[in-house]
Amino acid sequence: MMAVIPVSPLNSAKSRLSEFLTGEERKLLLMNMVMDVYGALEDLDVCLISKDDEILNFSKELGIIPLKEEGKGLNNAIKQAIESVEDEEVMVTPADVPLIKKYHIKEVLSKSKRNAIVISPSRGGGTNLLLLNPKDVIEPRYEGFSFLKHIDEAKKRNVEVIIYDSFLISIDINTPEDLGEVFIHGEGTNTYNYLKSLGIKILPKHSSAGRFVIKR
Numbered sequence: 001m002m003a004v005i006p007v008s009p010l011n012s013a014k015s016r017l018s019e020f021l022t023g024e025e026r027k028l029l030l031m032n033m034v035m036d037v038y039g040a041l042e043d044l045d046v047c048l049i050s051k052d053d054e055i056l057n058f059s060k061e062l063g064i065i066p067l068k069e070e071g072k073g074l075n076n077a078i079k080q081a082i083e084s085v086e087d088e089e090v091m092v093t094p095a096d097v098p099l100i101k102k103y104h105i106k107e108v109l110s111k112s113k114r115n116a117i118v119i120s121p122s123r124g125g126g127t128n129l130l131l132l133n134p135k136d137v138i139e140p141r142y143e144g145f146s147f148l149k150h151i152d153e154a155k156k157r158n159v160e161v162i163i164y165d166s167f168l169i170s171i172d173i174n175t176p177e178d179l180g181e182v183f184i185h186g187e188g189t190n191t192y193n194y195l196k197s198l199g200i201k202i203l204p205k206h207s208s209a210g211r212f213v214i215k216r
């Protein structure tokens with residue numbers, strides 16, 4: 001089993017946080033999230049695919065296998081990683097799911113079956129964990145409502161779908177509002193400690209415009 005972490009270039013990562021965090025801060029946030037995701041995966045072989053040499057060097061220092069991305073876009077990056085590893089099974093976990101834990105991975109692995117996928121939704125319909133057994137059982141269809149796209153793809157190919165439904169895995173960090181979730185549920189993670197070090201604070205808000213007031 002090989003776990004694959006795809007990472008976009010550091011200078012364009014997490015653009016939806018750009019009004020709230022500087023470029024350098026978004027880069028450090030991403031590195032801290034990679035550490036948290038790797039913390040959950042570290043009993044497996046783990047590779048990280050990116051075009052960005054800085055994140056590749058960083059991942060190598062952590063003990064992750066760096067893979068230099070050649071094509072364009074997330075789906076092509078994942079296909080490249082799948083083709084280049086020798087393992088028969090692959091698990092894809094994005095870099096922006098910092099609340100994922102080792103026990104999740106254990107449970108996901110225990111559910112894995114031949115000719116099946118194990119999939120965890122993100123809030124908003126994305127895919128925050130995808131285990132492919134075998135690795136070419138379906139093609140990656142990230143972006144948009146990829147949770148539904150992956151299920152559709154599996155049904156078309158007569159592949160069993162095992163949904164691993166986890167609140168903590170469903171939280172991916174894209175917007176300032178998502179940072180609020182890290183403050184509530186992420187104590188002890190690198191991501192939480194990094195955000196705290198920036199002086200970010202959250203307060204509850206009772207409004208249709210969101211549930212948190214996020215301040216620095």
Ligand SMILES: Nc1nc2c(ncn2[C@@H]2O[C@H](COP(=O)(O)OP(=O)(O)OP(=O)(O)O)[C@@H](O)[C@H]2O)c(=O)[nH]1
Pocket residue numbers: 006007008009012013014015016017049050051069072073074077094095096174
């Ligand atoms: N290797 C690789 N990873 C990608 C690419 N696009 C997105 N990712 C990664 O895929 C995961 C989900 O990405 P998104 O949240 O859609 O994109 P993002 O670039 O992190 O953030 P936004 O700029 O806010 O869209 C994250 O781990 C990204 O780093 C890509 O083109 N190549």
Ligand SMILES: C[C@H](OP(=O)(O)O)C(=O)O
Pocket residue numbers: 074122124125126127128141142143144145146147172174
């Ligand atoms: C790539 C996308 O991630 P999101 O933009 O939902 O974080 C997805 O999970 O399909």
